[in-house]
Amino acid sequence: MTDTAEFPRDSEHPAGWLSPAELAQARGRLPILYVDAVPVRVDDSGDVVAVALLLRVNAEGIMSRALVSGRVMYHERVRDALVRHVEKDLGPMALPQIPASPQPFTVAEYFPTPGITSYHDARQHAVALAYVVPVAGDCRPQQDALDLAWLTPEEACADDVQLEMHGGQGVLLRQAMAHVGRLP
């Protein structure tokens, strides 16, 4: 999950949304709804030719690769949360093609306790609706991301890249490639 990406937004939250303190409390009491997006380039027949991964450095200076991920806000539609998080991470010119159907390709359940599912988030119990999102426009790393790398499905599923993904996002990426018929 994206650790830092929401903070610049939290000061802007409208009435009715949670303050950081309230959110911290809720995170220990309720499953928190997320969307996870696997940004891809597709060719004219819809075949996935590349996957975008964000390169981040955390507070300890450790590099990691990440998918687009973020919380669904109160009174926000899932499809609007997808647009917001893709633009937050890939920039306002990314031109995401949000799926017409709300049916996700999987549901990733991030537990604070490791080992219950393939996914883990020490901060919270997050449940993410996961979508493959083709992006047609110009993508640039935003905010806390150092870089944005386009990898082939084969490269994205290779061991070296998988080792740089955390909390089960490497598994989720391979599930996405399985879904689009590009699992190596």
Added chain:
Amino acid sequence: MTDTAEFPRDSEHPAGWLSPAELAQARGRLPILYVDAVPVRVDDSGDVVAVALLLRVNAEGIMSRALVSGRVMYHERVRDALVRHVEKDLGPMALPQIPASPQPFTVAEYFPTPGITSYHDARQHAVALAYVVPVAGDCRPQQDALDLAWLTPEEACADDVQLEMHGGQGVLLRQAMAHVGRLP
């Protein structure tokens, strides 16, 4: 959504779960994660032959028909929430066949404001992962339900039954029938 079904359970909640007051507060601040289940009987080739609807009377004495629905608790897997709510509403002998895949057939977004989606819940912003769940065992109405009726897909989609379903559950039922190839 099921209005009353969770209350008998809330006194039993383990440490870390929300008290009713805290839940009430969270409901105005965060999307709350639900599971919706459409309980069905299937024949030997998996074809849906009947749908179970619960008959309830609310505090105002108005009758309504409802699907199985309920909240996902903190640190509870979606598939365990499905088992719990099916058994809560259909009894401990229902023998639900929980889907092997976490991919729901749709995601139903119940907004407190009517008209944003097909679903509405005046109490909260609830996001429900919706599954068709075949039940093989003996089903009996529990707790607050007056009755449990088995209808054919055609009967369940008919206008008179649809009018007795609230908050968009009639639409959700028809989406389920569309998904299993039994939309009249």
Added chain:
Amino acid sequence: MTDTAEFPRDSEHPAGWLSPAELAQARGRLPILYVDAVPVRVDDSGDVVAVALLLRVNAEGIMSRALVSGRVMYHERVRDALVRHVEKDLGPMALPQIPASPQPFTVAEYFPTPGITSYHDARQHAVALAYVVPVAGDCRPQQDALDLAWLTPEEACADDVQLEMHGGQGVLLRQAMAHVGRLP
């Protein structure tokens, strides 16, 4: 299913494809693989705002509305068949966004005997993989189609339009709307 749409192409078929006589024979002996596409316009968040229906007149002079539909050829990928049939029916500037995943929203089984499934095709046993396909470009009726109409999901599911669709395509259209969360 599209009755006439393949004929102009059959003279161009490469070695290994069936002659019309061979195809006629195979149609009585094997299930024939089809793709059905529901062409839609979506807004920036992927929500379906309109559906395209083709207006055709058959040999008896009867008007009907139809989805994009056609056979998958020998040695042709499903996604290439989708591109080919969308461009055949909507024109070369339609700019279809073929889904990244080969998972169809349903499988429509057209039997020569009515009543076995919701779909019927007197000529053959056809099994169609059905997809919702957003089109971003300029669409124009081609060949045998008189017109191409853009309808809202509500209009497309209304009784008068449903009555003009044949062989179960009206049901398939409503299944598509259920899948994208736009079933009225």
Added chain:
Amino acid sequence: MTDTAEFPRDSEHPAGWLSPAELAQARGRLPILYVDAVPVRVDDSGDVVAVALLLRVNAEGIMSRALVSGRVMYHERVRDALVRHVEKDLGPMALPQIPASPQPFTVAEYFPTPGITSYHDARQHAVALAYVVPVAGDCRPQQDALDLAWLTPEEACADDVQLEMHGGQGVLLRQAMAHVGRLP
């Protein structure tokens, strides 16, 4: 794909089905519709705990592991073909729970030319609708299979087992595990 499994049946085919010679001809001219099934054991909450693989020896004496797979016959529903092939390969007491929805988790396109997709079948262009099928009963290898092995998802996805699967069925098995949330 299953090489030999259909032959004992072909002598029983009713009028209208293809003779072996006609089938051989059609295989070079048309995509042939198949179903692929991944037989699994699930626990009470639907979680996959084991996968069944068939052990076969081909005419050259080479051992291989295979999924349940077979052709959809003329005038046969996909769900009936699933029942028939599961019972053909796992025996009449397998008690398969055929999915209520016809939506497959993927479509596997086996081309006679290797490299176009992840799947390959030298004999034909076969397009398989792929389903995960829980089996609740007693399973025994039938006909041409030497053995039936139950493996954990981790074992089934391990390199040594994957190497014993041919034509892309190893990829398909891992896609199935991705779909049910059990990809290692």
